[in-house]
Amino acid sequence: MTKIQKLEMVNMSKSFQGFYANRDINLHVKSGEILGLLGENGAGKTTLMNILYGLYQPDGGEIRINDAPVRITSPLDSIHHGIGMVHQHFMLIQNHSVIENIALGYEKTPFFFPKIRIRDKVVEFSRKFNFDIDPSRKVWQLSAGEQQRVEIIKALLNGADLLILDEPTSVLTPQEIKELFRILNDMKSRGHMVIIITHKLDEIMEICDRVTVLQKGRVVGGADKANVDKRELARMMVGRDVLFNVNREKLAKGEKVLSVSDLHVLGDKGLPAVKGVSFDVFANEIFGIAGVSGNGQRELAEAITGIRRISSGKVVAGSRNITNLSPRKIYDHGVSHVPEERIKFGIAPGLFLYDNAILKQHHLDKFSKKIFLEYGRIKLHTRSLVENYKVATHSIDVEIKNLSGGNIQKLILGREISEKPSLLVASHPTYGLDVGATEYLREQLLLRRREGGAVLLFSEDLEEIFELCDRIAVMFQGRFMGILDASDKERLKDIGLMMAGSVSYTPLQGAIDK
Numbered sequence: 001m002t003k004i005q006k007l008e009m010v011n012m013s014k015s016f017q018g019f020y021a022n023r024d025i026n027l028h029v030k031s032g033e034i035l036g037l038l039g040e041n042g043a044g045k046t047t048l049m050n051i052l053y054g055l056y057q058p059d060g061g062e063i064r065i066n067d068a069p070v071r072i073t074s075p076l077d078s079i080h081h082g083i084g085m086v087h088q089h090f091m092l093i094q095n096h097s098v099i100e101n102i103a104l105g106y107e108k109t110p111f112f113f114p115k116i117r118i119r120d121k122v123v124e125f126s127r128k129f130n131f132d133i134d135p136s137r138k139v140w141q142l143s144a145g146e147q148q149r150v151e152i153i154k155a156l157l158n159g160a161d162l163l164i165l166d167e168p169t170s171v172l173t174p175q176e177i178k179e180l181f182r183i184l185n186d187m188k189s190r191g192h193m194v195i196i197i198t199h200k201l202d203e204i205m206e207i208c209d210r211v212t213v214l215q216k217g218r219v220v221g222g223a224d225k226a227n228v229d230k231r232e233l234a235r236m237m238v239g240r241d242v243l244f245n246v247n248r249e250k251l252a253k254g255e256k257v258l259s260v261s262d263l264h265v266l267g268d269k270g271l272p273a274v275k276g277v278s279f280d281v282f283a284n285e286i287f288g289i290a291g292v293s294g295n296g297q298r299e300l301a302e303a304i305t306g307i308r309r310i311s312s313g314k315v316v317a318g319s320r321n322i323t324n325l326s327p328r329k330i331y332d333h334g335v336s337h338v339p340e341e342r343i344k345f346g347i348a349p350g351l352f353l354y355d356n357a358i359l360k361q362h363h364l365d366k367f368s369k370k371i372f373l374e375y376g377r378i379k380l381h382t383r384s385l386v387e388n389y390k391v392a393t394h395s396i397d398v399e400i401k402n403l404s405g406g407n408i409q410k411l412i413l414g415r416e417i418s419e420k421p422s423l424l425v426a427s428h429p430t431y432g433l434d435v436g437a438t439e440y441l442r443e444q445l446l447l448r449r450r451e452g453g454a455v456l457l458f459s460e461d462l463e464e465i466f467e468l469c470d471r472i473a474v475m476f477q478g479r480f481m482g483i484l485d486a487s488d489k490e491r492l493k494d495i496g497l498m499m500a501g502s503v504s505y506t507p508l509q510g511a512i513d514k
């Protein structure tokens, strides 16, 4: 296998049922370079990289390695050519150890003493790239960042000169992002090349040397990082200026919409995940829950919305005790949910887009006559959701799993917000959304607030939390380290320390340094 010095995709096209996801795309990357692939949701980035990785066959176009055309018809072909891909959702087997996972994808697994020999290889690579990974641990014991490192080691062990990463930072903590960037820079200095799909313009500006921008399946621009700024990139991507700061007017608090008292909830492994959390949320308010993920946020959101059992404590929505009611009943009491695991809990992947648009509808009579569903009305409703929430799809007669990740998210958001719930519980709603869609979503949340709704917003993105929230709770190891008012600039300075558990505030006693 010759080392890849240069890789090109020339006039690449790929269509699905007559709709072009990629059209005449030209792209190149060379040794020692990190290329950012940028584009709105549904612009065709994942499709293009899936072609390069052999998961899709293009309708036309050519892949060239070191100026020679190559045919890539499967991921195995791609690996043979020195290409590795780390998908957005890791492809590891949770109950297997790091070594076993690596052996599964490793072409040269030795017949004798495979474990010892693979362990040696992992240790050798970990040393070379300064990875911190224990090869005998089970994958489920690893953090998202560690799992990603296992995927990277797998690719490197198979001889990847080019590494493709699909939205690699969306599941990482700020610390893990730093670590990933260090690894990528190290790879770069050793002559590897990297293509990163990301929506985060700050990341492009930090890690990439060059960027190629896609819009509606075509290349619409490209630039060396040195010659562009964040604003220009956003304009290239969305085709207009994007507001980076939204305007949140002051509103008086309305009536109490949610009251949570002394809530205790267990996590997946039966250990306490939420440990005595109490707070209220009011109409005309966005209440933010900040913190590094994995500190009980998911369990708290799931407990409020009925997906997870509450061990003790109480949740009241309006005047109704909703503790441990079913998700259906809680929804009927005006609490909507945009879940963190959107594919698992937010949609029925094998159903059509229009079926998914009316999932959870409590006024099904709007869409049925006697016992029959009225598809004419359902489709009309779906079209308006698709239009209002700018879901990029060529048709509503497609299975929703075929939509890009960001567009699935937009449909879920549209479905939940358009029902005008009194409380919207939104977990990381802008994950995977492009800047244009993020701006639109934030406007929608503020609109809900203005209209008298309340939003409970879980986010790791502090910029988002500061822009949108009236009050902010910081969660660490299952507890609130304090609830801060957005106008309390002095205490907000400590938010980083609170997220790390080094400072906690109680409302009356002030700061308690631990």
Ligand SMILES: Nc1ncnc2c1ncn2[C@@H]1O[C@H](COP(=O)(O)OP(=O)(O)OP(=O)(O)O)[C@@H](O)[C@H]1O
Pocket (backbone or CB within 6 Å): 016, 020, 021, 039, 040, 041, 042, 043, 044, 045, 046, 047, 048, 392, 393, 394, 398, 402, 403, 404, 405, 406, 407, 432
């Ligand atoms: N298997 C498929 N069948 C039908 N349409 C598909 C399929 N895969 C992708 N598409 C369509 O191709 C278009 C491009 O999707 P793709 O996933 O490449 O976008 P993306 O730029 O990666 O978006 P995101 O940022 O939201 O992940 C979308 O309109 C999507 O619905």
